[in-house]
Amino acid sequence: MAHPTQPPHVVVHPPALDGSRRVTAGDETLGIATHLDDVVEILRLADLDTIEVEESDLVEWQGGGPDDWPGLSEHHEPPGAG
Structure with missing residues (x-):
């Protein structure tokens, strides 16, 4: 049996078509990340x-x-830019 204070297993899922990745802990979706810094946040x-x-x-x-x-580029510009 796991110790009650042990953090949950976190999964960073495979990239979606836009390059974003879903972050989950157990059955709970914690957020959507587009960069490593997003996962940290x-x-x-x-x-x-x-x-x-x-x-x-x-x-x-x-x-x-x-x-x-x-799917994500360092040189990505917002729509309408350029």
Whole structure:
């Protein structure tokens, strides 16, 4: 049986078509991330900021690791820009 104060298992799901990734803890969706910093902020808002996002065994990265955000570009411009 797990210790009651142990943080939940967090899953960063595979990228959607737009490159965003859903972040869940158990059956609860915590948020949608478009960058590693978003994952850190989502966990902070869920009071899970003690988890080391890139290195913890509590975070499962599906469909690519913390550096994989396909579909999103560093040079992405908002619609109508340019």
